[in-house]
Amino acid sequence: MTLAVRSLDAAFEACRRETAEWAKTFYLGTLLLPLAKRRAIWAIYVWCRRTDELMDSPEAQARPIDELADRLDRWEDKTRALFAGHVDDDLGAVMVDTIERFPQDIQPYLDMIEGQRMDLTWTRYPRFEDLRLYCYRVAGTVGLMTQGVMGVDGAYTSAPWSAAPDTSDAAVALGIANQLTNILRDVGEDRGRGRIYLPQEDLQRFGYSEDDLMAGRLNAAWRELMGFQLQRAREWFARSEAGVRWLSRDARWPVWTSLRLYRGILDAIERIDYDVFNHRAYVSKLAKFADLPRSFVLAQSR
Structure with a gap:
């Protein structure tokens, strides 16, 4: 991460404002989280919103299917680069920071893009x-x-014999x-x-x-x-x-x-x-x- 801290803070603030504007109920819940976690959630929300806008914005709905499919392909390439640590804009900066702080797998992001591809047909x-x-x-x-x-919760994982519960299904x-x-x-x-x-x-x-x-x-x-x-x-x-x-x-x-x-x-x-x-x-x-x-x-x- 080469961006200045103040620049990163500004990028997270932009994510906060966008979440507050477009996901009011969801945003209220995020305010109850500690700062680091809420910022990460705002970043993920904005990435998801950008993905959705590729198909559902008024501008996108006027585009031919082939062009929308190309957009999704480019977005997938950009997402793979992001998970490799490549930053080329503010959203990339906050997402790379989020992935570094809270390691996660790329597959759910690729699956979401597949969901947008379903909307093509x-x-x-x-x-x-x-x-x-x-x-x-x-x-x-x-x-x-x-x-x-x-x-x-650490109470479930603190004992030597304990294993972290799988919360994926829920x-x-x-x-x-x-x-x-x-x-x-x-x-x-x-x-x-x-x-x-x-x-x-x-x-x-x-x-x-x-x-x-x-x-x-x-x-x-x-x-x-x-x-x-x-x-x-x-x-x-x-x-x-x-x-x-x-x-x-x-x-x-x-x-x-x-x-x-x-x-x-x-x-x-x-x-x-x-x-x-x-x-x-x-x-x-x-x-x-x-x-x-x-x-x-x-x-x-x-």
Whole structure:
């Protein structure tokens, strides 16, 4: 690392501002982490956001598929160089610093790029297993990227005979739960881009057609379909909870906070009677701050 400390600090501050602007619920959770860990999480978030923008920014959506594929190829090359220690911009600087402080594997980053490649050709998902793979790649990978930053409680590893517990399954489950929540919140927005992420097998099961979805039709079939989808997302959140107790003490409160607040979006969808076509489900600022003590208690008791 050859950049001056002040330059590196400025790059991390830029990541903080971007995270605060675009991921408000997530950002609130990061503020509960120690400084070094929160900066690392901000850097990883911005890398993920840059990856997503290659496909989902308004400018990208006007580009031909071949050009988008080339962009993803170049981004993969740049990411491989980054993991080899090559720095050519501010994001590279904070990511190399993060990788040095919190060693991790490149594979989740490459898997996320593969998830963006799926968006080149996939606009429908026949089965939930197809969607689950997509959710792993674009969001479950974030759990793997960040688990090394969060760390494991030393109480579980201090004895000579103890081995560090594997938190990977829970970390991936939380990412999948978050992505399923995004999909349910953004159904109306995604249809405007010609994308339907709800599995085709579920549409058929509940008797709700693509034409119904594109028209934003609110009926009994839609409410039953959405109720099923919300329950599935909640089950993935429940899977993720098992791993929180293994995390280092300074990471449990932030993770519980992020988990509970993001899961609260599912409750918000119910409160608007599943009308995600005309309303955006969100957790209010008051509700976010009111939940902090509850998450703190959970963090101490697990």
